Amino acid sequence: MATVEPHRVRAGRGTELLLLVLALAIGVGAYALVGLGTSDEVPPDVLGYGAGLAALAVALHLVLRWRAPYADPVILPATVALNGIGLAMIYRIDFAYELRDKANGFAGRQLMWTAIAVGLAAIVLVVLRDHRTLRRFTYTAMVVALGLLALPLMPVIGRSINGARIWVYFGGVGMQPAEFAKLALAVFFAGYLVTHRDTLALAGSKFLGLQLPRARDLGPILVVWACSIAVLVLEKDLGTSLLIFGLFVAMLYLATERVSWVVIGLLMFVGGAMVAATAFAHVGARFDVWLHALDPEIFDRAPGGSGQLVRGLFGMASGGLFGTGWGDGRPDLVPYAESDFIVASLGEELGLTGLLAILMLYAVLTQRGMRAAIGVRDGFGKLLAGGLAFVVAWQCFVVVGGVTRLIPLTGLTTPFLAYGGSSLLANWIIVALLLRISNDARRPAPAARGLRPDEPLPDDLLDDVPDEPDDAVPVRVSARGEHPVGAEPDEHPTERIGRLS
Amino acid sequence: MSELTITLLRLGYLALLWVLVLSSIAVLRRDLYGTRITKRRARRQAPVPAGGPVAVGPSTAPTPVVGHQGRAGQGRAGQGRGAQGRGSQRSARLVVTQGPLTGTIVPLGQSAVVVGRAPGCTLVLDDDYSSSKHARIFPQAGQWFVEDLGSTNGTFVGDERIDAPTPLPPGRSVRVGRSVIELQG
Numbered sequence: 001m002a003t004v005e006p007h008r009v010r011a012g013r014g015t016e017l018l019l020l021v022l023a024l025a026i027g028v029g030a031y032a033l034v035g036l037g038t039s040d041e042v043p044p045d046v047l048g049y050g051a052g053l054a055a056l057a058v059a060l061h062l063v064l065r066w067r068a069p070y071a072d073p074v075i076l077p078a079t080v081a082l083n084g085i086g087l088a089m090i091y092r093i094d095f096a097y098e099l100r101d102k103a104n105g106f107a108g109r110q111l112m113w114t115a116i117a118v119g120l121a122a123i124v125l126v127v128l129r130d131h132r133t134l135r136r137f138t139y140t141a142m143v144v145a146l147g148l149l150a151l152p153l154m155p156v157i158g159r160s161i162n163g164a165r166i167w168v169y170f171g172g173v174g175m176q177p178a179e180f181a182k183l184a185l186a187v188f189f190a191g192y193l194v195t196h197r198d199t200l201a202l203a204g205s206k207f208l209g210l211q212l213p214r215a216r217d218l219g220p221i222l223v224v225w226a227c228s229i230a231v232l233v234l235e236k237d238l239g240t241s242l243l244i245f246g247l248f249v250a251m252l253y254l255a256t257e258r259v260s261w262v263v264i265g266l267l268m269f270v271g272g273a274m275v276a277a278t279a280f281a282h283v284g285a286r287f288d289v290w291l292h293a294l295d296p297e298i299f300d301r302a303p304g305g306s307g308q309l310v311r312g313l314f315g316m317a318s319g320g321l322f323g324t325g326w327g328d329g330r331p332d333l334v335p336y337a338e339s340d341f342i343v344a345s346l347g348e349e350l351g352l353t354g355l356l357a358i359l360m361l362y363a364v365l366t367q368r369g370m371r372a373a374i375g376v377r378d379g380f381g382k383l384l385a386g387g388l389a390f391v392v393a394w395q396c397f398v399v400v401g402g403v404t405r406l407i408p409l410t411g412l413t414t415p416f417l418a419y420g421g422s423s424l425l426a427n428w429i430i431v432a433l434l435l436r437i438s439n440d441a442r443r444p445a446p447a448a449r450g451l452r453p454d455e456p457l458p459d460d461l462l463d464d465v466p467d468e469p470d471d472a473v474p475v476r477v478s479a480r481g482e483h484p485v486g487a488e489p490d491e492h493p494t495e496r497i498g499r500l501s
Numbered sequence: 502m503s504e505l506t507i508t509l510l511r512l513g514y515l516a517l518l519w520v521l522v523l524s525s526i527a528v529l530r531r532d533l534y535g536t537r538i539t540k541r542r543a544r545r546q547a548p549v550p551a552g553g554p555v556a557v558g559p560s561t562a563p564t565p566v567v568g569h570q571g572r573a574g575q576g577r578a579g580q581g582r583g584a585q586g587r588g589s590q591r592s593a594r595l596v597v598t599q600g601p602l603t604g605t606i607v608p609l610g611q612s613a614v615v616v617g618r619a620p621g622c623t624l625v626l627d628d629d630y631s632s633s634k635h636a637r638i639f640p641q642a643g644q645w646f647v648e649d650l651g652s653t654n655g656t657f658v659g660d661e662r663i664d665a666p667t668p669l670p671p672g673r674s675v676r677v678g679r680s681v682i683e684l685q686g
Contacts, residue, residue: 012528015528018524019521019525022517022521022524023521026518029514030514033510033511033514036507036510074525074528078521078525081518322515323515325507325508325510325514350514350518353515353518354514357515357518357519357521357522358518361521361525371532
């Protein structure tokens with residue numbers, strides 16, 4: 001004996017606003033504390049800064065109320081908090097550089113990029129009314145992604161910085177096209193896998209209790225593997241290569257539920273990376289740094305030494321459990337403290353407690369993405385949301401793992417925290433897409449299905465119907481072309497219901 | 502500024518970070534459990550098989566299994582009053598009186614309800630003899646109707662197999678596969 005009661009879906013916009021207040025307090029509080037820590041006074045423009053940040057966040061909140069009222073209430077606050085913490089840390093490192101006459105105005109530019117990125121996210125939310133529209137661009141996305149990945153190899157615009165050729169310069173503005181390529185790839189993989197997953201899930205031979213896929217279905221994974229190895233060889237960037245391949249393997253697993261794909265993928269990547277490590281000095285150096293970071297000769301090696309990594313570790317160690325406090329550490333001693341090593345900088349000033357809170361925010365963000373993937377009703381949306389949520393978590397794992405010496409250091413950016421316009425733009429677009437998909441997932445019952453033309457309408461649509469005798473057979477009253485309740489106009493009915501048992 | 506204030510601010514900031522994390526998780530907590538299942542005391546009229554396990558629609562149901570009625574609170578109030586507390590048409594409900602889901606109650610709102618094995622149904626039957634979308638129960642002109650959705654084993658009102666939408670007065674039972682559902686209202 002039991003009563004089944006569904007939860008009433010709350011749109012959650014009010015909750016979101018409350019959490020946003022907290023998130024903004026964290027961002028602005030960090031800014032004020034940086035001022036206190038470095039120069040013993042709250043920065044004079046803290047009110048203006050706070051108002052600007054709040055305006056951005058509230059603007060996006062209003063766009064959500066307008067265009068995606070059922071979007072997940074936690075995604076936006078978590079993102080705003082992460083972005084605010086990143087801004088404060090970049091401002092703090094700028095301050096330290098100024099003391100050493102190496103001022104570079106990173107903070108101002110990052111603030112500008114934040115504003116642009118939030119604006120872009122709002123545009124995505126307004127323009128993209130339904131994520132299923134993206135499925136039409138499956139193969140366009142593939143071409144775009146390959147183009148973006150190849151862009152840094154172009155002779156004039158591509159540029160090699162610190163050994164990795166992942167930058168493109170237009171005029172004076174540099175960007176990392178790989179950050180946008182990951183978005184296009186997620187769209188392509190989702191569109192491709194949703195049509196081909198049934199084949200890819202077919203069982204082949206069994207080996208050591210693992211159900212292997214059929215050999216002839218290995219084509220797609222081989223192609224993506226070749227692409228990621230090409231990135232590794234031609235652009236000498238382990239991070240992007242790992243990102244692409246990880247994304248594909250994860251989405252393949254989401255689509256087919258076969259662990260064997262993950263095992264095969266890991267083996268292929270580890271094999272490829274081992275070969276690359278022996279063949280290319282640049283990649284091999286990363287492995288040396290990882291395995292023998294504390295050896296004096298590796299530490300002192302002129303290019304590609306472990307100095308950065310070890311200083312980062314010492315920074316985090318001096319932060320301890322509760323950190324030195326905003327503005328009281330020396331994160332600027334680590335090269336690239338504002339981008340690749342911002343996690344180490346945060347670990348130093350906020351300590352393990354603060355760093356774990358930040359990682360929890362990422363976990364919450366990823367969980368919400370995955371939840372949207374579970375909730376949304378079309379296969380394409382499921383794969384896209386799952387893939388995008390995974391990319392955030394994966395990037396986070398690769399960066400934090402690299403900085404803490406769990407895996408070899410790679411050149412990926414920490415989403416929302418690290419300095420870098422491309423990364424910020426791409427990740428805010430990811431957040432906008434996740435919000436869009438979660439709106440579709442949480443919207444109360446667009447009815448499990450629409451009504452067939454020969455079905456009667458539910459009576460809340462019929463007003464002032466003349467009384468009928470009780471035993472009359474119901475007749476359909478509406479004219480054709482009206483949309484019955486729950487069945488919204490839908491130009492692309494892709495798997496509205498998903499797989500039925 | 503004194504050392505104490507600085508330390509307090511430093512720790513206060515960390516606390517603030519965790520307040521955000523924990524309140525986010527608190528917002529999500531409810532989401533982890535899907536639909537709520539309330540155990541009820543034995544009702545009088547329904548024959549209850551001892552210890553019949555109550556399987557309920559998938560806990561990962563994307564959206565509430567009962568459509569967009571938005572009146573869950575009202576439905577709950579109606580059930581609290583038990584069998585004799587039947588109000589108007591508004592607080593109608595479906596009760597499973599036989600089959601694996603015996604005792605399950607689905608509050609009815611204004612919208613149609615689909616019964617079957619498919620996870621998308623409002624009332625998900627764990628019953629091999631029902632079709633994935635077996636029957637639909639819908640309101641029209643102040644009355645509830647039941648209609649077969651082309652099921653394999655048919656839908657029966659009383660002993661009659663139905664082939665057209667059939668009025669369903671309160672208290673009449675509908676057989677779907679091995680389950681019997683009764684409209685109470």
